[in-house]
Amino acid sequence: MTKKNEACGVAKKCGACQLTNMDYERQLRFKQAGVVKLLGRFCRVCEIIGMEQPNCYRNKAQYAVRRAGNGRVVTGIYQSATGSVAVTDSCFLNDERSNEIVRFIRGLMNELHILPYSEKGGKGVLRHILVRCSRSTGEYMVVFVCFDDDLKHEAELTRRLCERFPEIKTVVLNVSRSAKMTLGARERVLFGSGYIEDVLCGKRFRISPRSFYQINPTQTEKLYKTAIGYAGLTGRERILDAYCGVGTIGICASGAAGSVVGVEINGEAVKDAKENARLNGVENAVYINADAADYMREAAQNGERFDVVFTDPPRAGCSRIFLSSLVQLSPKKIVYVSCDPETLARDLYSLTKNGYKVRRVQPVDMFPNTRHVETVALLSYAPKT
Secondary structure (H helix, E strand, O other), rough: OOOOOOOOHHHHOOOOOOOOOOOOOHHHHHHHHHHHHHHOOOOEEEEOOOOOOOOOOEEEEEEEEEOOOOOOEEEEOOOOOOOOOOEEEOOOOOOOOHHHHHHHHHHHHHHHOOOOOOOOOOOOOOEEEEEEEEEOOOOOEEEEOOOOOOOOHHHHHHHHHHOOOOOEEEEEEEEEOOOOOOOOEEEEEEOOOEEEEEEEEEEEEEOOOOOOOOHHHHHHHHHHHHHHHHHHHOOOOOOEOOOOOOOHHHHHHHHOOOEEEEEEEOOHHHHHHHHHHHHHHOOOOEEEEEEEEHHHHHHHHHOOOOHHHHOOOOOOOOOOOHHHHHHOOOEEEEEEEEOOHHHHHHHHHHOOOOOEEEEEEEEOOOOOOOOEEEEEEEEOOOOOO
């Protein structure tokens, strides 16, 4: 039995891990019960897919940088409730090497007298440290999130960091005026190519500092394989990948489909999706920079047909306009990947009122030790006669 994570000294202050008082088996039962309560009215809910090792799963570590009362540089994690910083240098959800990299950077900041940016005094430069990693390739990326483009001792900082950790393939300086962990649009590569690569479901993906990419690669593979399996692809289907991001689901499904159309409102993500398709030799996928609801409505008006629509919306779920456009497009199947069972329940209710029937529901524990749970739902068009 996986024990409770009692070793985390800032769990109560941080607030990000709400279930550390439970052993992992109890966490899974708790999440299963929650999904059943919300979604069991639509169909039988399959048993949640858990992890063998539910710690150190995050491939993205984010730390705020602050100056303590004694003048030393400290790192910490934003408290979910207040927005203030809980001082720590080791989150047990993060990849441990990422934690080591952050601790080393903090030590260099103290040694080289690199000041964190102060919101009150307006002094210093460095706001946050972001580390992204790939378990499959062993590559690491470090991003210094700064108030402006002038990072003191950046050359020495980068050189010593990469000498100590040769697995770091790129270092990027990102300029952000936001006090929270938000990346800005302007960035400069200090070392390497500006990206790392990861392998997911046998496909290779390029990850840049601002790319949206699932943080738990082990569970993401299970999630995507479930979603693609639910689509029941035979090699002839025309797929629409709404909210496609950098193209992960559509590219993973492309080999079993006739064609894929990915739609994404974020222009940078569309560029990444096109590059990822090229990287994998995927020739049956196109990517369009547009609002998914607008695209579906226009496609329906033009008489276009899709066999399957994959939708992976943000936590707020699908908008009413999106759902209306989806119903108007009326694909044979909808595979809905959700990060919030409550908004999924709301959206499934809407879709079932408009000719669809929920066939399967599969929870996946993407975020152990937190209250969050990912869910895949399969719907098929079954209008009442």
